[in-house]
Amino acid sequence: MAGINKVILIGNLGKDPEVRHLEGGASVAHFTLATNDYYKDKQGNRVERTEWHNITAWRGLADMAEKYLKKGQQVYIEGKLRTRQYQDKDNQTRYITEIVADEITMLSARPSGTDGPSAPEQATAAPVTFRQEPELDQLPF
Template sequence: MWQRITIVGNLGSDPEMRYTPSGVPVTSFSVAVNRKVKLQDGSVQEKTTWFRVTAWRQLAETCSQYLSKGRMVLIEGEVEVSAYAAQDGTPRASLELTARDVRFLGGRSDAPAPGVASGAPAGAYNAAAPRSAPRPAASGAPSNFGPPPPELHDEEIPF
């Protein structure tokens, strides 16, 4: 069996990086996914779904370094749902997403991470893929994620 989920949303908190007892880096953060729902009376209501995201190893280090609260991201991974009772006894659920691929969306000025040099790229990191330059979009193909990132020089690439 196989499952994969893709979400696009904004970070609700700054990433928190820690290490397992064996020294493996793990970073956690929350992501809010907003959608608009048209009600029967014709009005539009915005609904927000929160995901708790966990990234491991090199992806954890990259997320911790370049992400900050408010930054827009696209995340692919596996999701687990946990049911629990809140302190007041009401039933609740939690969506836990283990990230396999994180793409940083928006420009550098959208939500700069504190302490990150202005040369930090707006781009993507895939834990399973080798590090390489991003492929240019096909000529004339529309981009759904905004303008392409600015041209980078070797000294600006953090890898």
């Protein structure tokens, strides 16, 4: 039986997406997402803990992120966990764990006072979902 690698998050964007356009026309977007947990400490005080997630979106999702997403927006993300390695400037091997997005749903409109186009569907306050189309080698048949 195959394993399952699925992540579901709802949080706020920590920064505007950084988008790169690669050779061959592919786009990739990177941004952070903050999720919050609440618990009570030994004294009964409510404590908030923020977890930061690195999000990567490819192709059409990257283009959508560049066009519509801004720091502070609340979004729903579905994707898979991926760990990759790279060499830092001191030639040390580093590892980063990120969520590769398959689906992004905008749960809040753009923060007020931001420039640029808004998703037309946001005027109705209904969530807008964008999905990554599977590549041919990812199809299950």
